[in-house]
Amino acid sequence: MSISQGKKIRLIRESLDMGRAEFSDITGIPKQTLIGYEMERTKPGGEALAAVAKVWPEYAAYLLTDETNVKQRNPELEALARELDDQKKAS
Template sequence: MSSKLTEKIRQIREVETSGRAEFSQLIGIPKKTLENIELTGRAPKGEMLEAICQQWPKYTLWLMTGRTDEECGQVSPELERARRTLKKTGTDTD
């Protein structure tokens, strides 16, 4: 399970920040800790998951269960990336 969590964390990082340094700073962990988690697949501590969910609450459901609920504002990085692409191209209908 930890490798799935580390992959999800990486996906959030890639959509929301410019890299590990910025992501680490935003959630309050050392960059080296994030590198170790991403590169080894080590399970992140609960405090890290909580910090991610507090910084980006829209990913909480997806991070913990793999599900999304767009009506409730719970998305995945893939959905967020698609939404941003639509907004940039001016094809967003909202």
């Protein structure tokens, strides 16, 4: 079941038991912009989605993909691990 990202933002906000003003203050998304997303008048862009995901990373995969059982990976850490492995092999 895929719903709009605006509706997902509203569901996240409501699940956190927050009003729009508090959610806006925490995320930095202006209240009127938030209302536009939630009412599906406008679509949230990458910056707005990142603002929500930064504060509540546990909702990031759901917000972007509908998935909730996702293994998170960090390409920066993976690159560092490869570099260390290469250094060990070169020693």
